[in-house]
Amino acid sequence: MKRKPKQIKEPAGRILRDLFRQPAADFYAQPMLHINCYGQVQVENCREILLYDSSQIRLDMGRWEVTLYGDGLELCAASRGQLLLRGRVLRTEFSYKEGQ
Numbered sequence: 001m002k003r004k005p006k007q008i009k010e011p012a013g014r015i016l017r018d019l020f021r022q023p024a025a026d027f028y029a030q031p032m033l034h035i036n037c038y039g040q041v042q043v044e045n046c047r048e049i050l051l052y053d054s055s056q057i058r059l060d061m062g063r064w065e066v067t068l069y070g071d072g073l074e075l076c077a078a079s080r081g082q083l084l085l086r087g088r089v090l091r092t093e094f095s096y097k098e099g100q
Contacts, residue, residue, distance in 0.1 A: 031061035035089060041068060043083040049075075057085060067093040 032044040043059060051058040052075060058067045073087035
């Protein structure tokens with residue numbers, strides 16, 4: 001008859017501590033791209049806008065460059081940490097930058 005391997009149970013305190021611990025210090029400074037289906041794109045912590053017109057926008061996101069292609073793309077708001085883009089996004093292209 002086969003024996004079942006013993007399951008090692010972690011203490012509940014450790015599980016709760018790991019569940020509610022703070023993320024790494026640079027977690028909130030990482031570039032983020034949020035695209036919703038109503039034609040709005042929110043970008044956080046973008047380094048630079050490399051190209052912008054009504055049909056495309058190319059963004060430097062650190063290790064990546066992101067290009068959004070679409071119709072009627074309009075940069076609605078730009079602040080130090082965030083960009084808000086509206087329009088009809090048809091395609092998104094990601095390219096990795098070597099040596100970063």
